[in-house]
Amino acid sequence: MKRSLLPMALMLALTACHHDTPSATGKVHVTLDGVVGGAVPVAGVPVTVTDHAGQHTVSAVTDARGHYSLVVEGSGPFVLTAPAAGGDGAPVTWSAAFVPTAGQMQAVANINPVTALVTQRALGVVPQGAPATAQMVGLTDARVATAAKEVAGVLAPLYAAFQVPAAQAVDPAVAADFQAGADTPLARLLSVVHFDLPEGAVSVGSDADRAVVSIPAHGTLSAAVPTTAATSALALANGPTTTPIQHVIVVIGENQTFDGLFGGYAPPKGQTVNNLLSEGIINADGTPGPNFALAAQSQAKPQTGYTLQPERAGAYATLPQPQQIGEMNPVTFQAAGGLPDKRFPADLPNGPFQITRYVPYINAGKSGLDAAVRTGDPVHRFFQMWQQTGGDNHKLDMFTWVADSTGQGGDTKGVSPANPSQGGELMGFMNMSAGDAPLFDALAKQYALSDNYHQSIMGGTGDNFFAIATADVPFFNRDGKPVMPPANQIENPEPMPGTDNFYTRDGYEGGSYVNCADPKQPGVAPILAFLAERHVPSKCAPDTYYLVNNYNPGYDMDGKPQPIGPDNYNYPPQTVPTIAEALAKKGVSWKWYTGGRDAADVAAEAAAYHVSVAKAQMLQYNNIGDPLAASSKVMGDPALKSGLAGLATFDADIAHHTLPAVSFVVPKNLDSGHPGYSAPASYEAFLKDLLAKVQADPQLWAHTAVLITTDEGGGHFDTGYIQSVDFFGDGPRISMLAVSPYARKGVVDHAYQDHASILKFIERNWRLSPLSARSRDNLPNPVVTPAKPYQPINGPAVGDLMSMFQF
CATH class of the missing domain: 3.40.720.10 (Alkaline Phosphatase, subunit A)
Known part of the structure; x- marks a missing residue:
């Protein structure tokens, strides 16, 4: 698809999203398969799926690529959650909303920062782990569709710049080809855009062209990402580095x-x-504090074999005398041996x-x-x-x-x-x-x-x-x-x-x-x-x-x-x-x-x-x-x-x-x-x-x-x-x-x-x-x-x- 046609395709997709595809009625049995990842995969974590009644299904931990798979039974819409790290390393919950359609037996459901923004907006809260039953009761297909439309509207210039397919822009969870770090439009976008999920903040572009837009769990949304910021992000994705750092000195x-x-x-x-x-x-x-005993040193009994836990024989009364070992004489350049350092x-x-x-x-x-x-x-x-x-x-x-x-x-x-x-x-x-x-x-x-x-x-x-x-x-x-x-x-x-x-x-x-x-x-x-x-x-x-x-x-x-x-x-x-x-x-x-x-x-x-x-x-x-x-x-x-x-x-x-x-x-x-x-x-x-x-x-x-x-x-x-x-x-x-x-x-x-x-x-x-x-x-x-x-x-x-x- 030509880049000039993307905004129109996205608009049509958003309009379709407003009417919403009919969802499955009653309980469904669906195999979900997807990737937890943004700029990098999130490996070694379980995915929890919560159904409309608040019942949970938990997957095995994600593999090195962030991939998971599990079978879900229950009534939709469903919310998928996974523990992850925020941009500052702090613990956050990534999420994705999944609305099954009638007769659906298998589906792709990726979890990434954009799907989390949609889910947070649909729930009206930032989840900390799997959502509560009361939160799921209030979640409807229409709320998910509206949230997806709102998030896609704010990010539309960014999607257009990266030529993200319209279907993925409307629902970023469904990209079957998604792999963190891959050379695909959505993966490239996620490699250079930064998300603060608890605040609903999205940082786009760098230096003078950097812009931060707000997509909170509830309340007023920002205007769409400025075109200059979207263009800056694309330039970063096309450039030699994924960040503005051009020199690293270790x-x-x-x-x-x-x-x-x-x-x-x-x-x-x-x-x-x-x-x-x-x-x-x-x-x-520098004097001993109230918890000084936490660092008290113990002696051990004579050992008969190498062990990581020598049998203790009581604490030292005082530390052994510090030694001069290795102390260099600046005149002779010779190092001292194991003699007491009488300065201490x-x-x-x-x-x-x-x-x-x-x-x-x-x-x-x-x-x-x-x-x-x-x-x-x-x-x-x-x-x-x-x-x-x-x-x-x-x-x-x-x-x-x-x-x-x-x-x-x-x-x-x-x-x-x-x-x-x-x-x-x-x-x-x-x-x-x-x-x-x-x-x-x-x-x-x-x-x-x-x-x-x-x-x-x-x-x-x-x-x-x-x-x-x-x-x-x-x-x-x-x-x-x-x-x-x-x-x-x-x-x-x-x-x-x-x-x-x-x-x-x-x-x-x-x-x-x-x-x-x-x-x-x-x-x-x-x-x-x-x-x-x-x-x-x-x-x-x-x-x-x-x-x-x-x-x-x-x-x-x-x-x-x-x-x-x-x-x-x-x-x-x-x-x-x-x-x-x-x-x-x-x-x-x-x-x-x-x-x-x-x-x-x-x-x-x-x-x-x-x-x-x-x-x-x-x-x-x-x-x-x-x-x-x-x-x-x-x-x-x-x-x-x-x-x-x-x-x-x-x-x-x-x-x-x-x-x-x-x-x-x-x-x-x-x-x-x-x-x-x-x-x-x-x-x-x-x-x-x-x-x-x-x-x-x-x-x-x-x-x-x-x-x-x-x-x-x-x-x-x-x-x-x-x-x-x-x-x-x-x-x-x-x-x-x-x-x-x-x-x-x-x-x-x-x-x-x-x-x-x-x-x-x-x-x-x-x-x-x-x-x-x-x-x-x-x-x-x-x-x-x-x-x-x-x-x-x-x-x-x-x-x-x-x-x-x-x-």
Whole structure:
């Protein structure tokens, strides 16, 4: 049908709708088949059908495409409802009205935001779950027809612009070809139009042409969507991105949990946050709060086997003395061992403590390396973190004892059963209510903060950076095929005889691989049992040894293959699909900028500290934070390899207006915020400089999203819920800030997210498919209930960060 004929066809259809097709009389028996979805499918949720008498029929949960099917018996009209997430991630009910016709045996009934507007208008209320019997009694075929006509009238210019077939414009539930994200008129429309169902608001178009129309459940309707807004929405649908965001810059610091950094954050009025302060664990001045006991740490009895729930042996009287482990001397660049850090009392109360009650947040009047106030580096390894959190973090009390009894593993220099070199340092936190972390505090209040964003993998840096690039984990292989690694590199977290809990084989120079498909392997059975209880697939392929702790990539920064063997702590080149390959295939520009890759990145400090540029690069370059250097496809393709650059290149790309569409930015080690050799204040200084450069270019800033996070929590204490996604994680919460003109101002977003959410945001914005059949970017967006806003009911599920923005 020609576009010019669409308005007339729609008018004729609306006129026909006014007379209404005769509906079935008495009870009917109909098979309903449809899709729950808008911009993306709503997977893992049941569909409830309520008949005219208020009787319910409930489907099995929707599949990955949002598809459902069920047989309905009863009297019409019927209302279909499904739990979903609003544009802000909050729980909403999507609905659709179905009016059967005489003799009808099968029908399509999709559920999407437009069908919900029609149903809300027909009911006269915004349903919260299945409608009540009294509401259904007042629902008639004529009310459904009138509501459909009203909604279609407001949206008519939008339907015309997208050439939505007239029948679907009148009843958007009946599109047999509908699939969220597909290249069909209605699906394309839903991919770029934004709905606030509780308010009945529809946002159409972008920037100066954006318009918001009102279709409330009752009362006066807005005038039709302005033609300029409809045209703007169509341009967005036809353009390279589904949102006005043309540049994404992902900045990844290191090793801070959400409570470790935002534990004392007080959000703007009207917002809520889940942290140490809001839970009453601490007071605003950092002292123990009325619920301090919730975070009390327990000791455990000596263990005879690896377990996620060690038998408790009573609470600590006071925290163990914080240790100096990993603290770098800025003159010698050497790290301290496991000695008491006498800046902190030996009798700290048993729970979280404010670090800056004992050391300053920053050395005032100092700059560079001398400005950072370094503290000890807690253990952050895979099996330790599983044991610390028990998988879901519902008890909170094993963080300290596990760290104190295992350390970084005996395959790490300086760590032994007699001195695991860990203390109470992991219970320390920064207190924004007392002035700590002022930039993070200001960014959260001005832009959007997530208090439910998680590291993807239990444990440390390497795997979590790899997950940011792949939504997957590396494995030991030869030419891409799984093979067994050297025996000394296989994890064994079973307690060493004669120790409380010191692992048999674990550490940075040894145990780091696990064959997690085999429950007979050390440490595997308890985790598999935990997952089975929650019906969560392990994602462990048979006879595959996955890397779960830090090893170096299989190539150096120049692409030279690294040795693989029992005395080499490098993992083999990987064939796991990467975001770099996907972006390149789509024709979307990208770069991964890692501090220290460019010689110019370290020239100043090399001169200041009288070391060679090569030594400065070795000190500052985060090789395990450069995960694309692990990919044989990236390192073997000159075009892809050219996307790996340093921070001097990033600065030049901004200055020359050549910044790619997608940028990943990793600070130099000493600016990363990593405890031991850096500090949060150093990461803040890096971010302040980066944001100033981006915002200094108004054209760039106008359509950019800067996503600020860390790779993982560094083993620090955190109180947040953890969702089990597979054998490898999720892990504890870490911070995520969305800094953009389009970020929801001052909002604390509760939608469940992890590192795959970054990839999902990129993929949704640039219309990319998931990276592989097993990558986590296949997981659905989370749906929650008002009673449990942090825990998806359709898990495993992770969001796509879109709830942090208002377009």
